[in-house]
């Protein structure tokens with residue numbers, strides 16, 4: 001039997017409609033959320049993502065501020081721009097597009113962003129808040145995965161979840177979010193023994209390793225929900241970390257690539273910007289946009 005295809009494009013479009021309604025409600029109070037996106041260099045994929053972020057920000061009624069800097073921008077100049085955005089009251093969210101050129105210390109730049117404007121949820125303070133169950137800004141990709149999982153499965157408590165990949169951007173925060181929903185969580189990585197066997201124990205399998213078609217059909221428990229975070233550019237086009245053709249024969253539900261997790265990343269960035277704006281203005285968190 002073929003798995004249910006979890007359509008991230010449709011899910012993200014619905015989410016953006018709700019965000020636009022939240023933005024309209026804020027406009028009634030004279031508030032317009034503002035998102036600043038900083039791109040350093042000319043990485044082609046990053047350029048596409050940043051353009052798309054700007055377009056969708058404007059479409060939901062927010063102000064979009066784009067800062068495109070040359071590849072040889074110094075770390076000092078980038079930090080100065082982040083400081084300027086930190087101080088700008090019209091900017092509620094700041095995102096520095098990753099990856100940064102090699103001569104720039106990514107951690108230093110990210111941690112320069114004020115935690116309350118850190119709509120990526122990458123600063124040490126937000127990471128710590130998420131890990132300790134406090135109100136945090138939550139990284140966009142795992143937040144999008146969580147929304148799709150809850151929509152698909154309802155209550156996640158007691159489910160066995162395996163997250164393959166331990167990056168700061170996806171694997172670790174994904175595991176924290178699943179744990180917060182009382183799933184039993186294992187983080188797997190390159191040194192994990194019997195990875196196929198471990199994956200076969202998962203009711204929820206999240207693949208975030210950055211290796212094309214790494215997870216095979218016979219690694220999947222029949223009926224499991226599979227979330228594929230991979231975005232790998234190959235000669236055959238864009239493919240995920242999961243061998244979709246094999247996996248859909250076994251899984252209960254699965255996200256495709258493209259059109260699965262990817263579109264949710266930008267929708268959740270807008271959700272976080274709305275949340276940051278609400279918090280900055282002493283308003284309650286918008287409903288359904290935070291974990």
Ligand SMILES: Nc1nc2c(c(=O)[nH]1)N[C@@H](CN(C=O)c1ccc(C(=O)N[C@@H](CCC(=O)O)C(=O)O)cc1)CN2
Nearest residue numbers: 049095096097098099120140258259260262263265266
């Ligand atoms: N500061 C950040 N940098 C990066 C992040 C991030 O969350 N914050 N994530 C990724 C890139 N990314 C957003 O920035 C992103 C990746 C993919 C998509 C997406 O919609 N993908 C489509 C396919 C699009 C394509 O053809 O490339 C899909 O999967 O359907 C959106 C955003 C790294 N950097």
